[in-house]
Amino acid sequence: MELVDSLLKGDRRALAKAITLVENGDAEVPMILSAIYPKLGRAYMVGITGPPGAGKSTLADKIIGLWRAQKYSVGAVLIDPSSPFSGGAILGDRIRMQQHALDEGVYIRSLGSRGSHGGLSRATRQVVQLMDGVGMERILIETVGVGQTELDVMDVADTTVVIMGPESGDTIQTMKAGLMEIADIFVVNKADREGASRMAAEIRAMLELKERNGEEWRPPVLSCQANASVGVEEVNGAISSHRSFLEEHDLREAHRRGLRRHELMELLARYFREKMMDSANNGALETFFNRVEKMEISPYEAADLIFQSNLLKNLLNPQLTK
């Protein structure tokens, strides 16, 4: 297929087109991703998350700048929880990212999380696969660290950076939002402001509480002033250190094996659901849905009866259903 060829040649317009297909849940997406699949696994994925106002976009912008200075091609996926799911193309680049807009070596795309209903992780995974497939060497994923759907997106990252500002509220609150567990690197931004060093000390104290064996990565706590580019190189250095650590311990490949397994599981569950939807619209399952709607039986009884019957078997058998 033409689009796949263009993707594998690194064509940006093909990438834009393919991402739009992902956003629309187009039926061609599996074929496209399957075709580029052997090329995947080359890009290094970095996630940046943290509470609203912590300076995620500024840090992301500066990190992209450093990567570009090293001549890496860069893809960036910005998750925008406040925008409709498929608004990526309309939203376009965020304002602070616009300095990169004319740089051919950077491709930035926004993805909205609204309306995704669990599809955001999948869409993000597919978009970074497309970027990986066209040969982007570094991929940055930025998302706000509020809400489970938004945090789940970070599963795809090799290295996750959690950034906080001294005024972004109680450290403990931030930690409780689940950021503690996913951070490979902590960054306290706006290091010139009051409370920054206290926040860094608090995070270090909380990290001390966690038991780790000698082999485990110990997340560093860095300070920076992203908007003045102070400390950003150190953040990038910590990303490189974490990458080396993962590779030395074969953890990067282990992580990716886990993602692949997860992806197959998700696909099987989704295909199953789609087959059920088809059948529910015009088939034998509909009787059960109707009885459940009318409260004649509970969904639990109906599910048991369906699994005990031949209905799903027939549904899954292409010969019998046709």
Added chain:
Amino acid sequence: MELVDSLLKGDRRALAKAITLVENGDAEVPMILSAIYPKLGRAYMVGITGPPGAGKSTLADKIIGLWRAQKYSVGAVLIDPSSPFSGGAILGDRIRMQQHALDEGVYIRSLGSRGSHGGLSRATRQVVQLMDGVGMERILIETVGVGQTELDVMDVADTTVVIMGPESGDTIQTMKAGLMEIADIFVVNKADREGASRMAAEIRAMLELKERNGEEWRPPVLSCQANASVGVEEVNGAISSHRSFLEEHDLREAHRRGLRRHELMELLARYFREKMMDSANNGALETFFNRVEKMEISPYEAADLIFQSNLLKNLLNPQLTK
């Protein structure tokens, strides 16, 4: 079963125990919910959501007080995004709710959203079913209006109240977070503060932009000072008006039919996934998972091959798999 009998007698300790089973994903939950299923559909479900700091808990507290004055038994589910999923029992009631703690007619339970990975909606649905089953007449669900997982919880509510404070930030931002679409009633809290009337006017202006046919509910925009109990009766009155509207137009039953259908679909997908998990650990599917892990084939190819094979059919057939 004893627990079911106690639940149907309205026993609070049985309710507490059953909720803990839901939180732990206990295997007995389907049986319990199935047994109480014929009793469901009596409670009226009200959701309260909005940005952090808007005054959700205060309003919830006052609404519960009004319902208690009307002698309704009340259940409340407080979703706490900052706490671990199964920490409900440890968290206990929130501080502002403690005035109701000694009231036998009120049952309050916190549910954490962390670690739920899509299970929060299910857990909430099951907890409100238990509360409905024991005979609670009014059920209040409170969740922060940030993040898709947290908002999805509101699907269960008959009436959704969105509360905002004049300082809770840009109205447009709040609206963009998806609250506009789910609100049946808007409440501007802290009505004595600067910006409150402007905010109410902005919301009304945004509502005007939405086209509605003559039959559709038009969300009212109310003002209140929840902590001083000012305007809370009007909010409760609007809830009653919305309920009457739903019932006159047969929309409440339609909503519940949709929930029941959704629930059966979720159950079938979950059972399917569990069966796959079993098989993936010790069966024929594992070969495919291994090949995908090693990147020998893409997950898409593997899923197609699995669906074309007899693997899933055998998996779903209890006779053949045993």
